[in-house]
Amino acid sequence: MDFKDTPEEAxxxxxxxxxxxxxxxxxxxKQGLSRLDVAKxxxxxxxxxxxxxxxxxxxxxxxxxxxxxxxxxxxxxxxYDVPSRFFVIGQGMIAPTIMAWSxxxxxxxFLPKLASGEEIWCQLFSEPASGSDLAALRTKxxxxxxxxxxxxxxxxxxGAHYSDYGMIVTRTDPTVAKHKGxxxxxxxxxxxxxxxxxxxxxxxxxxFNEVYFTDVRIPDSYRLGxxxxxxxxxxxxxxxxxxxxxxxGAGADVPLAMKIAQTVSINDRPxxxxxxxxxxxxxxxxxxxxxxxxxxxxxxALSRGELPGPxxxxxxxxxxxxxxxxxxxxxxxxxxxxxxWGDDLDFMAGAAQRSYMGAPGLRIAGGTDExxxxxxxxxxxxxxxxxRADKGIPFNEVPTGN
Numbered sequence: 001m002d003f004k005d006t007p008e009e010a011x012x013x014x015x016x017x018x019x020x021x022x023x024x025x026x027x028x029x030k031q032g033l034s035r036l037d038v039a040k041x042x043x044x045x046x047x048x049x050x051x052x053x054x055x056x057x058x059x060x061x062x063x064x065x066x067x068x069x070x071x072x073x074x075x076x077x078x079x080y081d082v083p084s085r086f087f088v089i090g091q092g093m094i095a096p097t098i099m100a101w102s103x104x105x106x107x108x109x110f111l112p113k114l115a116s117g118e119e120i121w122c123q124l125f126s127e128p129a130s131g132s133d134l135a136a137l138r139t140k141x142x143x144x145x146x147x148x149x150x151x152x153x154x155x156x157x158x159g160a161h162y163s164d165y166g167m168i169v170t171r172t173d174p175t176v177a178k179h180k181g182x183x184x185x186x187x188x189x190x191x192x193x194x195x196x197x198x199x200x201x202x203x204x205x206x207x208f209n210e211v212y213f214t215d216v217r218i219p220d221s222y223r224l225g226x227x228x229x230x231x232x233x234x235x236x237x238x239x240x241x242x243x244x245x246x247x248x249g250a251g252a253d254v255p256l257a258m259k260i261a262q263t264v265s266i267n268d269r270p271x272x273x274x275x276x277x278x279x280x281x282x283x284x285x286x287x288x289x290x291x292x293x294x295x296x297x298x299x300x301a302l303s304r305g306e307l308p309g310p311x312x313x314x315x316x317x318x319x320x321x322x323x324x325x326x327x328x329x330x331x332x333x334x335x336x337x338x339x340x341w342g343d344d345l346d347f348m349a350g351a352a353q354r355s356y357m358g359a360p361g362l363r364i365a366g367g368t369d370e371x372x373x374x375x376x377x378x379x380x381x382x383x384x385x386x387x388r389a390d391k392g393i394p395f396n397e398v399p400t401g402n
Contacts, residue, residue: 005072012069016051016076023049024080036162039083043117053091053115060107061115071296089158090114090121093240094167098186101224101233106186110165122189123237124154124168124211131156132368134169135178135231136398139213141170141185148172148185148223150193150216158365160196160209163189167237168213169230174396181395182230186222193217202357239312241366252327252355254285260333260352271333280329287322291315310379317372324359327352 005013023045030038046052047061055070056062065073077084095114098107113119130136139152150170160166166187173181189196193216198206225233258281261272271277294315330352331338338352363369377383390398 009068009072013072013076016073019049019051020076020080025082035083036086039086040117042082042084043087043115047116052117053095056095056111056115060111068296086120086159086162087114087117089123089241090119090163093123093237094121096240097167097184097224097233097237100236101184101229102186103221106221110186119164120159120162122157122160122163122166123241124157124160124166124187125234125237126156127153128155131364132371134234135182137169137171137182139168139170141172141183141218143172143220144217146220148218148220150185150187150213150218152213154211154213155209156199156365157196157209157211158207160189160211161198161206165189166211167224169234171395172227172230175394176228177392178390178395178398179231180228182234183227184224184230184233185218186224187216187218191216191218238366252323252330252352252359254281254288254326256351257281257284257326257330257333260330264333264335277333284322284326284329287318291319291322294318310375313367313372313375314380316366317369317376320359320362321369323355323362327355327359331356 025038025042025045029041033041043052050063051073053060053062054065054073055067056064058064091114095111098110102110110119114121125134125137127137127139129138137152139150139154141148141150148170150168152170154160154168157166166189167184168187169182169184171181172183175181187194193214195212195214197210197212199208199210200206201208224230258272261277261281262270264271266274266277294311298311298315334352367375374386378385
């Protein structure tokens with residue numbers, strides 16, 4: 001398959017690059033703003049210019065761009081230092097789920113505000129007793145007239161402390177097998193009974209949260225899919241999450257490794273001249289190229305209206321460890337400087353350490369390495385499932401050890 005720009009794609013790339021160069025945020029624009037406010041300002045500028053969420057329908061704020069045009073746009077945007085992580089969950093994972101499972105009314109209500117950056121969303125899946133085994137979740141939703149009352153706890157929820165809305169998966173029927181008794185909802189994160197507690201990370205940041213729900217009332221119209229379809233709804237979100245993580249993403253990469261190898265020395269010679277260093281960087285380059293084209297394959301499927309498939313599990317299984325390996329390699333090259341980190345330090349040291357400390361989380365988010373391996377074994381290779389003691393048993397009869 002030829003991935004060189006066609007004449008039409010070259011015109012699109014030129015147009016995107018020109019708009020990007022002309023509309024970049026200046027230091028004056030950013031002055032006095034938090035990273036979140038800068039991200040919102042940039043997202044709104046893209047939205048007003050017709051360049052936000054370009055693969056979406058125009059009525060939601062997009063421009064109906066093709067899958068390859070989305071790739072081109074991302075390539076051009078990644079040339080600039082623009083904060084986009086605040087919108088990855090909402091735009092990349094939850095918006096496709098809303099499009100697939102919600103009503104036209106809520107698509108019209110929520111998607112334009114997602115595209116413009118006016119509203120930020122989070123994903124409320126993991127619980128203390130259900131991480132890799134998401135279907136073992138215990139947060140309850142009980143019907144009360146035209147509303148549902150939610151009680152329970154979620155954990156490791158990225159961005160919950162600054163999110164306006166979230167998508168939550170709950171248990172609505174404990175008398176059936178665990179995968180069948182789940183239902184998904186949209187939830188207002190500012191609603192009465194929602195309490196968010198940030199979790200301090202090893203990096204010093206607090207991006208993750210515990211979220212407690214105490215008698216939180218949600219209208220039935222906020223339900224995604226039918227009652228009991230929560231597992232299928234969640235899979236739509238998870239497949240899009242794995243696409244986002246498996247694409248290579250931000251963090252330590254081959255250009256950073258090259259820059260460090262050209263800067264530091266081994267035996268009084270530039271590290272880049274060392275055969276072992278060159279072999280390592282070449283191996284990372286091969287992995288990144290494979291991830292890129294695997295991502296193109298997934299985007300091609302999306303452009304045909306198909307849901308992301310097991311290829312995203314392959315991408316994530318390779319992509320997350322690759323990020324960790326490159327970061328570790330960069331820190332080794334930097335020697336003692338790789339252990340230092342602070343806002344006033346050289347970019348190379350800070351970027352390597354931040355990636356190294358954050359990468360293990362990506363091997364958990366969206367499904368652990370072990371879960372990805374199982375998915376590939378069962379859905380790609382056709383191997384039998386692992387034996388499960390709880391298979392087919394009503395959830396309220398599954399032994400818990402308590």
